[in-house]
Amino acid sequence: MSRTAGTLRRYVLQRLALVVPMVFILLTFVFLLVRVAPGDPVSAALGGRLPPEALAQRRAAAGYDRPLIVQYLEYLGNVLRGDLGRTISDNRAVSDVLVENGGATLTLAGAALVVALLAGIPLGLYSGRHRDSFGDVGVRLFGIVSYAAPVFFTGLILQLVFAVWLDLFPTSGQASPITQVRVDEITHILLLDALLAGNVDAVLDVVHHLVLPAITLGLLCVGVFLRLVRVNLIQSLQGDYVEAARARGIPERYVVRRHAFRNALVPVVTVMGLQTALLLSGAILTEATFNWPGLGSELVDYLNNRDYVAVQGIITVFAVVVVVVSLLIDIVNALIDPRVRY
């Protein structure tokens, strides 16, 4: 046991050490990406709206007249200190934007992941277990269609059917205005705040608003999970250790459940990590479709205003989130699968 714990600890430390270069590379990419656009952020955001002298003054104040390498080092230093700068268009601290809107995105992405797993894994298991059956074909078709459909399209269809025609769910927003006024902001995650306040009506209201956006974004990932689980299960079911278990007289339902399912689900954890990026990009479109007050909506607004400081800040955070999630996933993987630790 101690040996196992020792290798696990070593693995986690090694994996942590890898985070440093990964973050560094990502930050460099974000910086370059934003600067590839012609001109500097200030001229891009305010050009034509201010006289040239004022523009030059703003540019100097923001430090954009200095050499690129100096700006780059400064950007790195600022990010490490947690300072992401102030937005140009509405002069907010980017970190405030993150705190105020991040919660909504987190809620949406988390709920979408739950939807994707709750739908994708059982459907995939069913499909793999009953390969080439009528149900399997239907499930696979559903997987492809849901994955291929653009998020805003899925969102609009769901809004039309469930909000407009059936009037079951609200079309947009994170909660009704009353809820937003009544719940105190503690964590800036509305669902959590409502729970903390013990306000059942508010929680239900938030969940009610969450259903359609979460399904929209979740459907984006369902197809991936579903097909992955299906293929893995089919492979596991033909696996050598599965046949060996059958030869030992293990009842078929346990062979399927304990040997095939568990092994088929290991890669799902890995893919869950990779899906974070897809979830975040999908969140941007989902939020725009459902008028969801998250980072995605803010990002779209700032992009429209050509506010590159804000855009750079938000992308930086998205990138770091992806790195951190992949770190967590690797650790979880090591806990599940003993072979990973070596």
Place this chain on the structure above:
Amino acid sequence: MTDEAVLRVRDLRVWYGTERGPVRAVDGVDLALVPGETLGVVGESGCGKSTLGRGLLGLLPEGAKAGGEVRFRGTDLFELSGRALRELRGPELGMIFQDPLTRLNPLWRVSEHFEELLRTHCPDISAEQIRHRSLATLRRMGIPPTRYRNYPHEFSGGMRQRIMIALGLVLNPAVLVADEPTTSLDVLVEAQIIRLLADLRRNFDTALLLITHNLGIVAEACDRVAVMYAGHVVETGDAREVFAAPAHPYTRELLRSTISLSTTGLHYIPGAPPDLVDPPPACRFHPRCPDAMQVCATRDPVTVSPRPGHRVACWLHGPAEQVGAGGDAPLVREEIDVADEA
């Protein structure tokens, strides 16, 4: 034959459905196994050895069908319910496989494999008894108790095969089928495994069906041998007698193809094993047989017994009156050219 046989196979046929038609992997096999004896099954790759071995446990791959009968202590396995058959696997019928590296569930400790097996077949067993019985069996196989809670990937191939054997033996089955148990192991480990299997039949009266393409193993470890060609058993008998005086031309050619230190130049049997979807008519071996006669290409050979306990299906030994006039004239056929062989 006596009726003390623990396992008696009559006219066993196993075929796989393919697009071209059924593949008759096992085609009318008769066998008997008495307690404590080791029967070697030899033949080229693809002659149906492994399918036969699985068929003895009623363990058929997806899409396979079986006919004939496999009687274990008088009960036909194919007439048993799925549940009754499953309950025989493990306590009465055991199987070990060719590639030990992939036969253990990679996510499970060795101990968990034993716990699952013993709990399945002995529902009232205590945790202490499980541990005791598993460790005792493992010790017999030379696996120290300290490794009981290790994962499969922490063992070498030879150790994993010994663990598989221990899993096969912990319930003391009456019949053990070993499907090329040493093929993927090096020669030293091979000798070790063969010795373990030889001990086992001496000490526990287990009937062992040893499937192999290694004639040396048969000579060393088997009491009797069955030679398979294209889904048929062409010759059975006492291993020493068959090897000393092979009655079937295929057995003779197979023995001549064995490599030893005195080998000068490799001998091989021209041609390839026949297509089992559309096998040659009459004797399956006649296109490759150096002794083929006219009758071999027109009529199925009759199984005869040149010596007590020795059976062979070949017209060379066939009842002369059935060969018919001119039937014993050498078969004229086109030379097998290199292109056909490829």
